[in-house]
Amino acid sequence: MELGLYQTQSMKLVMTNELRQAITILQYPTLELAHFLRQQALENPIIELIERNTHTEKVDQPTDFDKDAWFYEDDEVHPIYYVKSEDPSLQQYLVGQLAWLENPDEEKTIVEYMIYCLDENGYLDCSLECLQEELGIEMDRIEKALEVIQQLEPVGVGARTLSECLLLQYKAGEEKSPLVQEIIENHLQDLADKKFSQLSKKLNISLKELQKADVIIRSLNPRPCSAFSKQRSEWVEPEFFIENDESGGFKIRMNEELVPEVTLNDRYFRIMKRHSDARSYLEKQLQKYEWLKRSLEQRRETLQNLADFLVQKQRTFFEKGYEALKPMTLKEVAQAIDVHESTISRAVKNKTIQTPKGTIQLKSLFTSKLDKGNHAEETSSAQVKIKIQRLVESEKKQKPLSDQKIADTLKKEGIDISRRTVAKYREELRIPSSSKRKSLIV
Numbered sequence: 001m002e003l004g005l006y007q008t009q010s011m012k013l014v015m016t017n018e019l020r021q022a023i024t025i026l027q028y029p030t031l032e033l034a035h036f037l038r039q040q041a042l043e044n045p046i047i048e049l050i051e052r053n054t055h056t057e058k059v060d061q062p063t064d065f066d067k068d069a070w071f072y073e074d075d076e077v078h079p080i081y082y083v084k085s086e087d088p089s090l091q092q093y094l095v096g097q098l099a100w101l102e103n104p105d106e107e108k109t110i111v112e113y114m115i116y117c118l119d120e121n122g123y124l125d126c127s128l129e130c131l132q133e134e135l136g137i138e139m140d141r142i143e144k145a146l147e148v149i150q151q152l153e154p155v156g157v158g159a160r161t162l163s164e165c166l167l168l169q170y171k172a173g174e175e176k177s178p179l180v181q182e183i184i185e186n187h188l189q190d191l192a193d194k195k196f197s198q199l200s201k202k203l204n205i206s207l208k209e210l211q212k213a214d215v216i217i218r219s220l221n222p223r224p225c226s227a228f229s230k231q232r233s234e235w236v237e238p239e240f241f242i243e244n245d246e247s248g249g250f251k252i253r254m255n256e257e258l259v260p261e262v263t264l265n266d267r268y269f270r271i272m273k274r275h276s277d278a279r280s281y282l283e284k285q286l287q288k289y290e291w292l293k294r295s296l297e298q299r300r301e302t303l304q305n306l307a308d309f310l311v312q313k314q315r316t317f318f319e320k321g322y323e324a325l326k327p328m329t330l331k332e333v334a335q336a337i338d339v340h341e342s343t344i345s346r347a348v349k350n351k352t353i354q355t356p357k358g359t360i361q362l363k364s365l366f367t368s369k370l371d372k373g374n375h376a377e378e379t380s381s382a383q384v385k386i387k388i389q390r391l392v393e394s395e396k397k398q399k400p401l402s403d404q405k406i407a408d409t410l411k412k413e414g415i416d417i418s419r420r421t422v423a424k425y426r427e428e429l430r431i432p433s434s435s436k437r438k439s440l441i442v
Contacts (some may be wrong), residue, residue: 022295026302027346030237033299034259040292044285046269047292049260090122090157090228091115097152110135110145114158118149122157122225123165156224163188166220179205180213191217194438238354239362240307242318250318250356252307254300262293302347305337310353314365321357327369327380370417379415385425387415392431397439 028036041047088096094115098108113135119125128142135142149158155172159165166184182203183191190199191214200210238255245251272282313333316324330348334341348362367380388406395401401409403422410417431437 018291018294021291022298023346025292025295026299026343027349029351030239030255030258031235037260037262037292040288044288046265046272046282046285047289048263048265050263051260052257090118090120090225093228094118094149094152094157101148103148107141107145107148110137110141111148114142114145114149118158118225120225120228121223122154122159122228124149124158124160127160154224156221162222165222165224166217169220169224170216175216177213177216179203179209180216183213184217188217192436194435196438236352236359238359239303239351241354242307242311242356244356250311250315252304252311254304254307256300262289262296264289302337302339302343305339306333306344306347307353309333309336310365317365318355318357322382323386325365325367325380325382328366329368330366333366370415381425384410384415384417385429387413388422388425389429389431392426392437395437397437400434400437402434 025033025036037049041049095112098111101108103111114124114131117125117131124146128139128146131142132139146158150168152158156165156169159168163184166188167181170180170184183199187199187202190202196207196210200207203210237258240255241253242250243253269282269286272278311318313328314326316326330341330344334344337344348366351362352359353362364382367382370379370381370384387410391401391406391409403419403426406426407417407419407422410422426433
C-alpha cells in the first residue's frame with residue numbers, strides 16, 4: 001500500500017446552522033413559531049417584529065373598576081372577589097377536608113404526607129412498608145392514617161388495588177350483597193375476562209344472579225379521582241384553513257395572523273454600521289436575519305404546497321369525512337410537491353388544520369392503502385377501521401363477532417383482508433377481543 005496525499009471529490013450532506021434552523025422552524029406549530037420569533041428578536045437587535053392585524057374588536061373597559069360599588073354597603077365585598085380562579089388539585093382537595101376532622105395535628109401531618117403519595121387516579125403509589133421506612137414510625141400509625149384517607153371524598157381514594165378501590169365504593173353504598181363483595185375480593189379478574197360459565201359454577205350461582213352482580217360492579221368507578229387529573233384544554237391554532245367557496249369547491253387560507261412579520265430594524269442597522277468595531281458583529285446578526293427570513297419563506301411555501309395537494313387529493317374527505325379518506329403516504333406527497341419525505345414528516349408534526357369537517361390533526365390524513373392484490377385498492381386503512389368499528393357497534397352483545405367473521409363480512413364488501421389484519425386494526429381502535437366484548441344476557 002503506497003502512502004501519500006491524494007485529492008478526491010465527494011458529495012455529502014453537512015448540517016449547517018441555516019439547515020438546522022430551517023428544520024426547526026418547519027416543525028414549529030403556529031403558536032410555538034410566534035414564540036420562537038419573539039425570542040429571536042430579543043437576541044438579535046436588528047430583527048424587528050411587526051404584529052399582524054388579528055381583526056379583533058377592542059372592548060371599551062370602564063375607567064372605574066368598581067363602578068357598581070354604590071350598590072353595596074361599605075363593609076361588603078364586591079362579588080368579583082368571590083370568583084374562583086382555578087379548580088383545586090386532588091391533593092389540595094383532600095388536604096382541605098382534613099381541616100374538618102378532629103384528629104390530632106401529628107396524625108394529620110402523617111395523613112397529609114401520604115396524600116401526596118397518591119397518583120393521579122387516587123391510588124396509593126407506594127407500599128405501607130416503604131412509608132414506614134421513610135417516616136420512621138410504627139406500622140399501626142401508617143395503617144390508621146390510610147383509614148383516614150379512605151374516609152375522604154371521592155369514595156375510593158387511597159386504595160392500593162383495583163379490588164380495594166371498588167370495595168370501598170361498594171361498602172359506602174346502601175345496597176349490600178355478600179356475593180358482590182366475594183366477587184370483588186376474589187374473582188374480579190374472572191369477571192373482567194367474561195368467564196361467566198366458569199364463575200357461576202365456581203360460586204354455585206345462576207347466570208341471572210351473576211348478571212345482577214356484574215351490573216352492580218360495573219356501576220363502580222375504577223378511577224374515582226380521574227376528574228382531578230384532567231388537564232385544561234389547550235388552545236390550538238390551525239396552520240391553515242380549508243373552507244368552502246362560492247363555486248362549491250374549496251379555498252385555502254394560511255393562518256398568519258398570530259405570527260409576527262420579521263423585518264429589518266433599519267434605524268439600529270444604520271447606527272451600528274457607523275462603528276467599525278461593530279461591523280463583524282453586525283454582519284453576523286445580518287446573516288442570522290437573512291437565514292431566518294429564508295427559513296420562514298421555505299416553511300410557508302412547503303405548507304402552501306401541502307395544502308394545495310390535500311385539496312386535490314382528499315376532496316371527498318372534506319365533503320364526507322373519514323369514510324371517504326383516500327390512502328395517502330408521506331412519500332406520495334413528497335414526490336408530488338418535489339421535496340424530501342422527511343420534509344413532509346416534519347411539516348405535519350404537531351400541526352392541526354381546520355376543515356369543513358372540524359379541526360383535525362394534520363397527520364391523521366396520512367393513511368396507508370390496502371395490499372395491491374386487494375379489490376379495493378383505493379380503500380384506506382382508516383376507512384376499514386371505521387367499518388370494523390361499525391360492525392362491532394351493531395353486533396349482538398351476547399354473541400360478538402370474531403376477527404374471522406369480521407374479515408369474512410368485509411370480504412363480501414370487496415375488502416379482502418386477513419384475520420390478523422382485522423385483529424391489528426381492532427387493537428389500534430382499542431376494541432377488546434370478542435371474548436371480552438361478550439355481555440351476560442339471560
